[in-house]
Amino acid sequence: MTSKNRYTVAVAPEADWDAQAAVFDDEPDHGLRDPQVRAAWADRLRAWLPERPADVLDLGCGTGSLSLLAAEQGHRVTGVDRSPAMVERARTKLAGRTARILCGDAAAPPVAPRCFDVVLVRHVLWALPDPAGVLRHWRDLLRPGGRFILVEGVWGTLTPVGIPAARLTAHLEPLTRGVRVERLSDDSLLWGKDVDDERYAVVATV
Numbered sequence: 577m578t579s580k581n582r583y584t585v586a587v588a589p590e591a592d593w594d595a596q597a598a599v600f601d602d603e604p605d606h607g608l609r610d611p612q613v614r615a616a617w618a619d620r621l622r623a624w625l626p627e628r629p630a631d632v633l634d635l636g637c638g639t640g641s642l643s644l645l646a647a648e649q650g651h652r653v654t655g656v657d658r659s660p661a662m663v664e665r666a667r668t669k670l671a672g673r674t675a676r677i678l679c680g681d682a683a684a685p686p687v688a689p690r691c692f693d694v695v696l697v698r699h700v701l702w703a704l705p706d707p708a709g710v711l712r713h714w715r716d717l718l719r720p721g722g723r724f725i726l727v728e729g730v731w732g733t734l735t736p737v738g739i740p741a742a743r744l745t746a747h748l749e750p751l752t753r754g755v756r757v758e759r760l761s762d763d764s765l766l767w768g769k770d771v772d773d774e775r776y777a778v779v780a781t782v
Contacts, residue, residue, distance in 0.1 A: 593638075597661035601639050604768025608641045616765035618645050624725045624779055625651060630693035633717060635682040636700030640666030640675075646696070647673040654678065654692070656685040689716045698727040702739040708747045715751045718782050724752065727760070729775035741776045752780035 593600075601607025608614040621642065625632065629650045634643045637655030639662055647653045653675040657663050666677045680686040682697070683704050695714045704710050714724070730738030741757050748755050760766055760775040767775070 593657075593659035594661040597639065597659060597665055600662070601641070601665075605766060606638065606641060608645070610768055612765050613768050614645075616763060617642065618649070620760075620766070620777070621645050622649060624777065625649065625696075626693060626723075631691060632694040632696055633685070633687065633692040634696045635685055635714070636697060637666055637677065638662050640669040640677060642696060642698060643675060643677070644669050644673065647675045651694075654687060656680050656682055656687070658682065683710045684713065685717070687717060690719050692717050693719055693722045694725060695722070696725045699729070701726060701744070702728055702730075702737065707739060707744070711747050711751060715782050720782070722782050724748065724778065724780045724782070726778045726780075727776075728778070729760075729773060731773050733773075736773075738774070740774060741778065744778055748778065748780050752782050755780040 601609065604610055604613045608617055625646060629652065632646045632651045632653045634653060634655040637643050637657050640655055643653045643655040643666060647670060655666055655675065655677040657666065658679065658681050660679055663677050663679045670677060678686055682700050695718060701707050701710065726744065728739050728744055730736050730740055745755050745757060756779045758777045760777055761771055761773065764770045
């Protein structure tokens with residue numbers, strides 16, 4: 577698979593997410609246990625999400641860390657993950673919040689069309705076999721004027737995996753307007769460490 581920029585990006589390996597659920601939150605940007613990392617992600621979400629309370633669909637939500645931040649900011653959150661173990665942890669994390677967590681495929685989530693103001697996805701699209709087709713389906717889940725918030729990147733040097741920003745924006749151009757790319761590699765607080773690979777967010781309105 578050849579990207580529009582300088583390197584070739586490998587196909588995503590299959591992962592056993594049920595097996596990884598117990599340690600998933602150990603990564604600083606997964607569990608958001610460090611107050612500075614948590615605050616950094618909260619600030620980014622606040623800038624990306626609508627100011628008014630919105631219906632947010634968090635696809636591939638994992639243990640629900642971003643879902644929780646969105647719910648804490650007053651949004652109505654639906655999280656979807658295909659791993660029952662991840663879903664169980666996310667439901668525990670969001671207990672008592674205005675949120676529901678569903679078990680299902682992020683590429684074809686078990687939700688009705690045109691019910692959401694935001695499709696929020698972090699580090700999921702790159703692992704799906706047909707990103708362009710998935711984005712078309714996700715667009716149909718959004719209400720008119722809704723937005724994508726897609727956090728992606730390319731990781732590794734010898735055999736990089738991920739989706740370059742140029743490829744992702746090319747997929748979005750026929751579907752959206754006002755596509756904005758925000759570089760995230762330079763903000764070490766988001767990752768709990770310095771990084772030198774390509775990490776970014778795309779915000780686009782349908």
